[in-house]
Each structure stands twice: as structure tokens, then as C-alpha cells.
Amino acid sequence: MPDGSFAHPQQRQFNPYSENGGTILAIAGADFSVIAGDTRQSEGYSIQTRYAPKVFRLTDRAVLAVNGFAADGNVFVKKVKQRLEWYRHAHAKDMPLRAIARMIQTMLYAQRFFPYYVYNILGGIEEDGSGAVYSFDPVGSYEREACRAAGAAQSLVQPFLDNQIYFKNQQSLPGQSRPLHLPLPEVLSIVIDSFTSATERHIEVGDGLEMYVVLAKGRSIQGLESFRGVQELTPNPDGDRVFVIRRELKKD
């Protein structure tokens, strides 16, 4: 063509990724861990569904939250659960949390050149009975932290958590020290506030909130009993225990 429009054959590349919104977060306490996520799934400006869970119970002491490309997320969770089942059959026990964390890094890095477009946050109880949170990037870089937010409203929620959990930019009174870990009721209110605020200011966050609470073995449910609608997911109250609390978020 004189104008050169057909000089090169047209090539449109298929894009195998999409972004499905939503936000997740996790906070570790001294002997518990809270892992939460909203339940909206969206693409662009469209809400696909108001209930698509992003937080999954893996074992009696591990909960995984996934955020990013929903198709990759669901497949990834499925594969993690499968590996944990194989581990159970081989060793007659559940995989410890730090081992799950390392396994997730290996599984993510195995896809280094065609990554799962997913941000993972793993929360639960460590073998020493302490609450733990591990956060990952899509290709497997990970670290243990006290709290982490990820997803669409990460930039809204993480600074709030830095302030409320790590006491960043807060001056303590002379002679007073900051607690290393907050008690469970405080943590749960911070989680709820984080999500109601993110729902106000981010269009991809809303509809429903799912909070998973993992309690270390032997810890009383102190701090949970006052919450309405707490549902226990573990059959055995003698070991580590997992609870879920559901709340509505604004749907607009």
C-alpha cells in the first residue's frame, strides 16, 4: 500500500491476563492471626459477582488469601491444596506454616517466565504457637511480617496499618512503651475499619467481607465471643482453631 499501512502484517497479541480487583489483608497477633478479603469480583467497571471468595482455609492453622487475576488465583489455590493433601498422605500430619510459605515461593517461582498474576498473603500459626503472616509477590519473593495489605486498595490500607499496627509516625508518651502485638478485638476492628474505608474510596472494593481468625492451640476464644456470627471451621477445639466472620460491605 502506498501509505505503508500493510507494510507489516498486523499482529495482535492475545493477552492472557486480566485484573479482577478486590483487596486482601492479614495481621498477626501474639497467638492468633487474622486474614481477610472482600468478596467482590470485577473486571473494568463491571461487577462480575458480589460473592467470589478470595480467602481460603488450607489447614487447621493456615489460611491463604489470593488477589489479582482470579483465574490464576483459583488454579493456584487448587494446586496448593493438592500439594498439602499429598503431604498429608505422605507424612500423616499437616504441613507447618513456614513450610507452606516456602512451598508457595517455589510454586510461584516455577512460573517465573509465565507468572501467576497473583499476590498471595498467607496467615496462620507457626509451630512455636506464634501468629504469623507471610506475603508474596507474583514470582515468589516472600517475607514474614506482622501485617500486610495487597490488591486494589493496598495503597489505601497499608499506610493505615503501618500507623495502627506498627505505630509509625506516632509519638509515645515518655515512659510509655508500645505493645508488640495488639489484642484480637482491636485487630478485628482495625480490619473492619480498613475495609469500610477502602469500600468508600475504591470502586473495586465492596459487597462483602470475610475475616478468617486462626487461634493457636490452647488459646481461649477470648476476644471472639462478643462478635456476632462467628462460625468455627475446625472440628477439633483442642488443636489450632479456624473461625470465619462475615460482614456486609456497601454494594455501590
Added chain:
Amino acid sequence: MDHFPTSWGRQRNDAYDAYNTYPLHQRPNPGHDAFADSVQHTQQPIVTGTSVLAIVYKDGIMMAADTLASYGSLARFKSIQRLHSVGTSTVIGASGDMSDFQYLQSILDELIISEFTEGDKHELGPEEIHEYLSRVMYGRRSKMNPLWNSLLVGGKKDGKRFLAYVDLLGTTYTASTLATGYGAYIALPLLRTAVEGRENDLTEEEARKILEESMRVLYYRDARSLDKYQIAIVNDEGVTISEPQKLVTSWGFAEGIRGYGAQTQ
């Protein structure tokens, strides 16, 4: 002797793996595929179907799609069925590339036959069909060779209603009202206001009316749609796909619109 059949007929490289100690999955790959350049992957849909709508109602699920398969802006095939029953309790509806959809139909029909020949009286329900489809779709997208469709899967088995979506990326979700394509923008808000919260009360007649009204709105606004459509119902009696029916529309109002009727500049 090289015992690996994949290595037979190839030039032996003694410098590499002289004693044939490498396991099969670590063998050197056979250089490059001379035919790779000639293998085409679907880069865009060609003959396409537009929206599919589906809702949950009291006795089951209901799905609607028109019968048009377009070639770009050309209304190429005006009597193509885009609703397809799978087994005895599932129906799927497709928008996007119709040849990819017909390929999926043949895969699913084979699947149903191979399950039937097991003779164990077990049947795949809508949930299993949806899981299977989503694995096929995600598998193909991961090979960068997608099946270019957005699909709705609906059904009822053992008294349980099921409605879900899956597309060319392998993205899935469930809801009581679903729509693909333009339907997601135009019809879904109508369906949500009509259905959400009333899933267990809506009668078959009411559900049919809601879908018909939505199909009519789509026909008025979607330039790639047709006034001929089918409705699929899955309830305790099984799957029923209706004969094509005609939408009643009135275009009288359009006469007064500039750019449509007689010009009165």
C-alpha cells in the same frame, strides 16, 4: 543404544550425554520445530455470537440467546443455535467465536458418551461440566491459544440450582443473574433489579417474561443481535430448549428521530 524413542532417528550427539544417563524429561529438546511458523493460533474471533442471558428462578434456571452468528457487521448465519444441552441436567450458552463453540460442543458430547459407557449410573451435573469447561478454557489460554468464548453454564441436579460463567481467560464466577457480551452492560442491570432477592419466588412465567423483556431491550440497542431467540429451561423435568421465537418490537417511535426516519432538516 539410546533407548528413548523420542531420540530415535535423530543425530546422536556423543559430546552430550555419551552414556545415556539423563532421564527422559531432561533430554535435550529436538532443536526447533520446523513447522512452528505454520501453526496458527486463534488471534481473534471470526464468526461470532452476541450476548447470552441467564437467571435463577424458583424451579431451576433459565437461559436465553438469539440465533444470530455474525461475520463482523454482516448478519451471516441467522439460524444458529447457541444454547446446547449437555447430559440431562445442564445447558450451556455461548457468545464469541462460533467455531470454537461447536468444537466445545463436540468435546462435551464425547465426554458425556465416555462417562455413559462407564455404566456406573453416575452423571455429570452442571457443576462438573463447569469445572471441566473452565479447566479446558484455562488450559488453552495458558497455551496462548484460547477458545474465544464467554460461556454460561446452568442446570439443576439433585434439587440444587447452579449458574456460572467461564471465558477465554479461564475466569469463572457464579451469581443468580449472569450475562455475557453487551448483555453484561445493557441487560444485567435489568436482570439484577428483577431477580436479586426473589430467586426462590419467581415463577417460570415471570422468569420467561423478564428474559423476553431483556432480549427485547438488547435487540433495540445491540447492532449485532437478532429478533429471533431461544430459551432454555432446566428444572426437575430436565432440559428444554425452545423452538426459535420472534420478538415483538415496534419501531414507530424511530420515525421522529433524526438520522433514522424521513429527514426534516
